[in-house]
Amino acid sequence: MSAVPALALKDITCRFAARDGGGAYTAVANASLTVEAGEFVSVVGPTGCGKSTLLNIAAGLLSPSSGTVEVFGEKLVASEGVNRRAGYMFQADALMPWRTGIGNVIAGLEFRGVEEDEALAQGEAWLRRVGLAGFGDRYPHQMSGGMRKRLALAQTLILSPDILLMDEPFSALDVQTRQLMENELLALWAEDRKSVLFITHDLEEAIALSDRVVVLSAGPATRPIGDFKVDLDRPRDVSEIRMTPDFARLHREIWAAMKEEVLKAYAAQKAA
Amino acid sequence: MKLRILQFSIFALLILVWHLMTTPGIVPPFYFEQDNRAAFFFGEPVKVFGVVVDWFWSGEIFGHLGITLLETALGFVIGSAFGLGIGLWLALSPTASAVMDPYIKGFNSMPRVVLAPIFAVWFGLGIWSKVALGVTLVFFVVFFNVYQGVREVSPNLIANARMLGATRHQLLRAIYLPSAMSWVFASLHNAVGLAFVGAVVGEYLGSSRGVGYLILQAEGTFDINTVFAGILVLTGFALLLDTGVGVVERRLMTWQPRASETERV
Ligand SMILES: Nc1ncnc2c1ncn2[C@@H]1O[C@H](COP(=O)(O)OP(=O)(O)OP(=O)(O)O)[C@@H](O)[C@H]1O
Ligand SMILES: [Mg+2]
Numbered sequence: 001m002s003a004v005p006a007l008a009l010k011d012i013t014c015r016f017a018a019r020d021g022g023g024a025y026t027a028v029a030n031a032s033l034t035v036e037a038g039e040f041v042s043v044v045g046p047t048g049c050g051k052s053t054l055l056n057i058a059a060g061l062l063s064p065s066s067g068t069v070e071v072f073g074e075k076l077v078a079s080e081g082v083n084r085r086a087g088y089m090f091q092a093d094a095l096m097p098w099r100t101g102i103g104n105v106i107a108g109l110e111f112r113g114v115e116e117d118e119a120l121a122q123g124e125a126w127l128r129r130v131g132l133a134g135f136g137d138r139y140p141h142q143m144s145g146g147m148r149k150r151l152a153l154a155q156t157l158i159l160s161p162d163i164l165l166m167d168e169p170f171s172a173l174d175v176q177t178r179q180l181m182e183n184e185l186l187a188l189w190a191e192d193r194k195s196v197l198f199i200t201h202d203l204e205e206a207i208a209l210s211d212r213v214v215v216l217s218a219g220p221a222t223r224p225i226g227d228f229k230v231d232l233d234r235p236r237d238v239s240e241i242r243m244t245p246d247f248a249r250l251h252r253e254i255w256a257a258m259k260e261e262v263l264k265a266y267a268a269q270k271a272a
Numbered sequence: 273m274k275l276r277i278l279q280f281s282i283f284a285l286l287i288l289v290w291h292l293m294t295t296p297g298i299v300p301p302f303y304f305e306q307d308n309r310a311a312f313f314f315g316e317p318v319k320v321f322g323v324v325v326d327w328f329w330s331g332e333i334f335g336h337l338g339i340t341l342l343e344t345a346l347g348f349v350i351g352s353a354f355g356l357g358i359g360l361w362l363a364l365s366p367t368a369s370a371v372m373d374p375y376i377k378g379f380n381s382m383p384r385v386v387l388a389p390i391f392a393v394w395f396g397l398g399i400w401s402k403v404a405l406g407v408t409l410v411f412f413v414v415f416f417n418v419y420q421g422v423r424e425v426s427p428n429l430i431a432n433a434r435m436l437g438a439t440r441h442q443l444l445r446a447i448y449l450p451s452a453m454s455w456v457f458a459s460l461h462n463a464v465g466l467a468f469v470g471a472v473v474g475e476y477l478g479s480s481r482g483v484g485y486l487i488l489q490a491e492g493t494f495d496i497n498t499v500f501a502g503i504l505v506l507t508g509f510a511l512l513l514d515t516g517v518g519v520v521e522r523r524l525m526t527w528q529p530r531a532s533e534t535e536r537v
Binding site: 056059061082083084086087088090092093094095096097098099100107108110111112139141142155156159 | 426428429431432433434435436437438439442446447450451454526527528529
């Protein structure tokens with residue numbers, strides 16, 4: 001591991017201004033998180049705890065109320081632009097509905113001024129890699145949810161970002177498709193070992209994919225409350241690895257830390 | 273097909289009722305004192321169609337129709353271009369939008385048809401005064417749609433494009449413009465209709481050519497049949513324009529999901 005982490009969030013606090021009379025809401029408080037170069041880190045936490053908020057801060061889309069973000073040692077200032085070394089797969093659909101599949105995949109290359117022939121060739125190659133060969137001329141609305149997710153994956157990966165930010169990319173998929181995509185992601189990741197910050201609220205997914213799992217507390221004032229190393233062998237098959245005793249042990253361990261927070265979040269939401 | 277037959281039957285029925293009520297001697301007069309009064313006020317369909325056929329047969333109408341359509345097209349294109357440009361500008365610049373807000377609201381609430389005589393003074397009795405009226409009508413429809421469209425671009429889409437490396441300029445071209453265009457198309461039917469209204473009303477208020485002018489002249493001589501013939505031709509062409517817009521819309525908006533896209537087997 002290199003000395004400089006790919007991504008370092010230091011003492012981040014994020015408060016959202018009050019809306020319609022309510023007090024300001026502190027989503028994240030004094031949170032620190034690092035992702036080493038080539039490391040696959042998952043963040044789990046109850047719904048609404050501030051996972052997406054953290055990721056937006058890491059992407060440079062949102063500036064924290066206090067604290068700093070460093071990308072490969074350089075300070076990231078959201079007002080000066082987004083994190084150029086990162087690719088971001090959003091939780092919600094973010095494909096351009098007026099572009100075809102291939103048009104969406106090569107959008108990033110277009111923005112970078114890559115020549116069209118070159119971009120199209122790369123785009124076709126990526127469509128094949130995510131199993132969408134022949135679907136390049138379809139519009140997003142003509143694709144299934146799983147196909148759209150794979151398209152979004154290709155759209156992000158084609159730029160070969162050094163850091164990959166993923167916000168519950170597979171949560172909307174059925175279990176089978178999801179495991180297929182998880183395996184695909186691992187295979188793609190194994191090729192060139194990007195740094196990955198992967199958000200999920202599914203603990204099994206987090207363990208199956210990552211080198212490290214970070215557990216967040218329930219909101220408000222979310223911060224990491226647990227950091228677990230996942231020492232399972234690679235390459236992994238996400239459906240098989242779930243059957244191993246090591247997996248079960250890790251799952252028990254991490255779940256013990258998470259459970260209380262999930263219940264807290266649940267109680268808070270019920271009270272609200 | 274069945275739909276078309278029904279639609280046509282209603283049309284035929286309307287014409288028939290019109291014919292029966294206005295031809296002297298068929299239905300005894302129940303409102304007017306004299307038998308031929310109804311025809312004086314409502315025209316007679318046979319004569320109205322006679323006028324229409326005559327117009328097309330002699331080719332007399334084409335010059336007038338051409339002028340009206342030209343005014344419509346110009347009013348539509350110029351109005352849309354302004355609407356699109358200013359809509360984009362104000363939507364993307366909160367300061368400008370806040371400053372301009374009362375003016376936009378004011379101009380929009382003003383009954384703009386009353387500007388027609390002023391335009392006639394400014395631009396003369398040629399086509400440009402009609403185009404100007406069409407522009408003022410079209411502009412606001414397109415403007416509000418674009419403004420709304422840009423404001424409602426999903427923040428996700430913008431964030432995604434930014435993460436993919438889009439500059440401000442590229443954001444405009446790749447996200448805001450296409451998104452605004454879909455709203456422009458949504459307002460296209462309205463906009464074309466209003467451009468047509470602008471042209472005809474302008475002609476009606478003062479001109480030497482155009483279908484509106486034909487109607488005005490006929491009214492001057494109480495030639496009710498010609499007035500109705502003019503209205504009929506205008507309605508026909510308005511429908512035709514609307515159909516044309518529909519075709520263009522479907523061509524350019526293939527990316528939009530349509531209600532029923534499954535094919536029956
Ligand atoms: N723009 C905003 N203004 C005010 N509050 C916000 C804003 N964005 C997020 N929040 C609040 O911050 C908290 C964290 O939101 P966030 O989207 O990060 O949750 P999350 O952990 O990603 O949840 P999920 O797992 O459901 O996606 C939530 O309580 C949310 O209501
Ligand atoms: Mg989220």
